[in-house]
Amino acid sequence: MKPIPVKTIGAALLALFLGAARAADTVKVGVLHSLSGTMAISETSLKDVLLFTFDEINKAGGVKVGGKPYMIEPVVVDPASNWPLFAEKAEQLLVKDKVSVVFGCWTSVSRKSVLPVFERDNGLLFYPVQYEGEELSKNIFYTAEAVNQQAIPAVDYMLGEGKKKFYLLGSDYVYPRTTNKILKQYLKSKGIPDSDIEEIYTPFGHTDYQTIVASIKTFSGGGKACVISTLNGDTNVPFFKEFSNAGLTSENCPVVSFSISEDEFRGLPAKALAGHLGCWTYFMSIKSPENAKFVGDFQKWLLAPKVTGTDYTVAGVDPKGRVTCSPMNLSRMGVHLWKQAVEKADSFEVDKVRVALVGQKFKGPAGEVVMQENHHLVNTAFIGETLPTGQFKIIKTIKKVAGEPFSAKFLGAN
Amino acid sequence: MKSSDYISAPPGTGNPARREPWVVAFIAVLGLVVLPLMNGAVPEGSAFHLSTFQLGVFGKYLCYAVLALGVNLLWGQTGILSLGQCLFFALGGYALGMHLMLMIGKLGQYHADIPDFMVFLEFPKRYPSSGGLPPHWIPFRNPLFAMVAVVAVPAIVGAAFGWLAFRSRIKGVYFSILSQALTYAATLLFFRNDFTFGGNNGLTDFKTVLGYDVNLPSTKRALYIASAVLLLLVYGFCRWLTTTKFGLIQRAIRDSENRVLFSGYATAHFKLFVFVMAAVIAGLGGALYVPQVGIINPSDMGTDKSLEAVVWCAVGGRGSIVGPILGAIGVNALKSYATHSYAEQWPYFLGILFILVTVFLPDGLVGIPARIRSIASRLRPAAQPTEPTPPAAP
């Protein structure tokens, strides 16, 4: 009987010691994604993957600065899809919680709303979702796809397939408008006349696509037509249901969507989407040891979501049918890039980390990425065909595409 | 609808209301003098120091409180429930935001004279004569013009809509739904990039206000004080209105518009005047809100935001004048706290709070003392009614 109490006491002391050590050696990191309101539908998954990544890093020994390991301690807030609240929460994270870095935002407007806050309080934000570019802040690192890493490769592919008519369909906000503006210029430079480009927008939450699908039907009547869709997640369901009911298929008029990733696919009519295309810098179906590990570990983690080292239990996770997608992969890579930069700079100070980030390399699930001086990644672009299973079959790989936020630069090159 | 039964008596008739001026004076001193001093004069690190961030958040609440007073002027005092007050709030915000955008000058991404979004949307091609600036933006270079517009634009839109609606005697829930339609249409319009107000991204990344750096603590403090002063003025105005004959007619319209009409009053004119006043109040609130939060975009004028403002009013206690202020600050403070500490569960708190307040506290938070008194007096009918509860103050 005797050895047991000794062991227990020892373990308790050790735990106490470790606990104390833990409490001292943590680094706070902010997670700024909407968990309620209209954007929760997309952003909740990013919160999950971020917490998973923190756990992944903590289990591997945390972030090492000055020879000491620091555990990542997440501070999760809910900006509730409310843009002024985004700014308030960002400032709260920076000023009150004094986080070293923030991972967050999905919509452009949320990024625009927090940008002044990050510049004023000299914070660090990693932004993981494909966007329209035309922005460069010294305090933001854009792991996201720029237009030339997503839209341009997709259109190139369509041109290569012999498509001559382009129907640009988008939700009525800045990302689609700007992307389509760039694409129109690009298409013109490739010899597509204005009369063969149609540009149509629908309001947010639009549910009636009858007229638009009828006009696509007419538009594609002569063949060689495709649809470039920048519809945001929610409105894709009524669109694709209408589209497939009208007898349009990927064979007679393929749709390339920039806003549908594996995660959105969970709520989409699989049959209606089969064969249509997507373009991202990551697909869950990529075959690489790094990706197999990412997907496997993430799905395992979801069954018991918890951030070790700081004892952060994650609420509201439904592990059923969860997938990985490009914004999730980019979120995770952002965390790893930040960790590497911190270790290189040997400091959590924003100004030092910022310098160390440039040139940082990470071998991610989709191959190696490099952070460039313009705060965008050199990444691999993939074109994928959607399968009825909700996965993408990769049909084209474009290696080493350097992200460029300003369209004037890459359009000028053509 | 008979609404008179459950609205607290007008100020000046009840015991707590008589104390109201003192409470307000106390809060005004606290808000106008103590808080800014705690931020500006108390050194950082002291227990009494108030961070600039916190002050900025309070400033935002004050603007919301101004908006709530506008809602209350319409709903609590005149019986008109508008679901479009945030439209006017946003219009005031946009008017000042346009000026702030033009003051960015060459500090934007493109180092151009016109705001960034105009550069990449190729406005110089659309408006070559003015270097890309749409003609209606040009006068906003002048700060005075912008300030006039802050008042005038909501007033004109409010007058036009109000005239149409009140002239044909649209009232009650019809008016609410109609104002919602107006707001919805306006939101859709502002979402469009072609509408020249920055589309969904709205107006953002301001650098200076009247020449002062918008990010300096002193500027933030000044904006906070301005909001507090505005709130006090609007409070004073609303309160004064209740003591006038105009206020009496307002209440009469609220309680039975037909009787007022039959007594020979042109109720439509009264209502129109109140509606325009409420629009102007909302616009002023919005104008001060924008430099403090740093962004204005179409979702700020959405129908759900307007409904939220109505809810603040109801939670605080419509009909009284302190109630809406209390509601706006209280609900938003709760929201700020809960979205940080209970990120996953907070909509439950808020939703249940709204339900409970509307069902069980028709007079809102300010009605709690009266409730307790009435319950107490019912429990001890023989006992001398004493005053065990403090007045309705935070």
Place this chain on the structure above:
Amino acid sequence: MRAFRVPRLLVLALLFLPLLAVRADDAARGKLVRAILSEDAAEQVSLVRELVAADDPLVLQSLSAWRLGNLYLWSPTDGTPAFPFVLDGAADTDGKSGALRISDGTALKDASGQPVRVVVSELTVADTSAKLRKAIKTVLDLRAVGDPDVRVRIDAIVKLGQEQEAGYLPDLERRLAIEKEPTVRRSLAEAIAFTKLGGDDRAARIAAVKSLSDLRAINSLAYLRKLRGAPATVADAELAKAVEAALAVLDDYERWGNLFGTAFRGFSLAAVLLVASLGLAITFGLMGIINMAHGELIMVGAYTAYVVQNLFRTWFGTTGAGPDLYFVAALPASFVAAAAVGLVLERGIIRFLYRRPLESMLATWGVSLVLQQVFRHIFGAANVQVGSPSWLSGSYVVSDVLLAYNRIFVIGFAFAIVGLTYLLMTRTSLGLQIRAVMQNRAMASALGVRTERVNMMTFAFGSGLAGMAGCCLSQIGNVGPGLGQNYVVDCFMIVVLGGVGSLPGTVSASLGVGVTDQILQPWLGAVMGKITVLAGIILFLQWRPAGLFASRGRGLEG
């Protein structure tokens, strides 16, 4: 057991592939291998074109793999020349797969004679150019002209026609001679005419224009319009005349089609609006409850459809009856579920607010916040998939106008529930009581009507209608926690526009808004169309402040 059959078949097929190879067309394979290894793009294309005649399944499989980037090159380390191969079956979980050599159809083996398992991600893809891919596609299309499936056949024929390549004419004409299916025949005739129109033979071109016009080939409209302006056409009077005549016919045909299409789309949008707002017409219109949670009741119905669908899938399998019949059960289930939620709402909250309608709006708004979050927690924040039964997918085509089955269903459904509601209100004693209570509660109560019970039933009925609407809308739109928000503003607008408390009003308002919206959309676009409709509603209510059908009840006057 069924689940096992398919892979086994696949395995069998793969096992027999080498056997087939024995009878295979070695010449065709040689050509394909040469084409793949060739450096000369023109030679590649011409070699691929020659493969049209090949019957070897491996050649066809390889061609389609090549086009999709699934054909790989193997460079042996021993210095022998590189050769192409395709994967043998799908990759396993490690990303490894067997490989088949194209030249002889045998499995790739390593030095010890064991079949090689290649790691797919590390292979060298045999690259293609756009021209080449197109050539391959054409070969595959030409072969698909003889496919047993009618749809595949039509798709391939339409594709080939659009190429306007005279070289395909013999294939198309050969098929026309033996084709029995009238729809395919029409496509063939259209493709042939369109191809001839692109040729040089003047007489044939004029005949083609004539036949396109006779065929009402609406897909050739854009081409003909371009042709009208072309200098060559202007120079040739006879051709120009034929084109003009054809365009007159086709334009006319298109105009009527558009008119008919717009009418149908207008009715269908009207039906959607009507279905969504009918429940509100009861709870708000008749009872005066400003139910901001109406949208969430719709959502309850839609999620019920989701749950029922999943239950059916577990009970009856994922093919056949399961996905096809669940909808029949989902409709009543969604009515019951939403009615139950409505009942709880009425008993728990709304009954305290009958005398304060404007405040019912605030309380129900709180309810909508809570309900949204509840569903987000139960079903996740993402949208869920509600499949369409096969009898609701696809469309019926009437002279080039599409009538989608799900749209037709919604229109029919709208008629049915309006009819039933009308009968309930006018022909049953419950309906009589409801009307009595809504018109004068005190009097009804004095006459012995149990007003509390009637209120409860009415609200539950209205909620149930909203639930059925949700089930119905799951066939058209998305199902997620935000579903209700998309509809609630429109619903209120419809009820107010129609006149609060008037069923015919709600019906005509839906019709008016639906049809107007669809008429405006092609001109103004979806966004401006919607704004115009909203402005129209505002102005209309100036003229008729109480809506289309003003009720004379006590209603919401006050």
